[in-house]
Amino acid sequence: MQTMIPQLEVITGCMFSGKTEELIRRLERVRIAKGKLLLFKPTIDDRYSTTSVVTHYGREFSAHLLSPGMETVEELERLVGAESLAGAAVVAFDEGNFFSDKLPSLCETLVARGKRVIVAGLDLTFAGEPFGPMPTLMALADRVDKLQAVCVKCGGVATRSQRLIDGRPAPKDGPVIQVGGLGTYEARCRSCYEG
DSSP states (O other), rough: OOOOOOOEEEEEESSSSSSHHHHHHHHHHHTTTTOOEEEEEEOOOSSSOEEEEEOOTTTTEEEEEOOOOOOEEEEEEHHHHHHHHHOEEEEEESSGGGOOHHOOOOOOOOHHHEEEEEEEEESEEEEEESTHHHHHHHOOOOOOEEEOEEEETTTEOOOOHHHHEEEEEEEEEOOOOOOBBBBEEEEEEETOOOO
């Protein structure tokens, strides 16, 4: 079996850039190598499934629900068992942007315990502001991959997530957290983004 290097990896970018696809790709490689892994997703992300991480295009991977604000080793042990957590070579979190500012500390603790930790999440809110714990995670990470999407307006390189209300850009002063997908958000380049 391949040895896992303890490190923190962050996969980030805008909506529809393939963050969850890349996370699942990395986890599949761990599974093929017969490594033990755990995947967690925030309880508020109930778009497609409560028992799996699911991409916008239907690819899925089994996951455990973790409540934002409860990002501790003790809570992970309560959810999956201390033996299961201890035996996992890789611990991953999808939609890291929806977790609280406790996530970076948990990730650092897991890395210190010899785990490869992978976090996928949005870097910016729909209003163009740094999103939740992601900036801290990116600063602490050993590896950061910032993915890009295709702008739906011009076909250029998209780095922004445009929230829509009735097909029009949402006002920046709306609620920051609004779980959504196709029809609710669009990937846009810096020029086509209306902030």
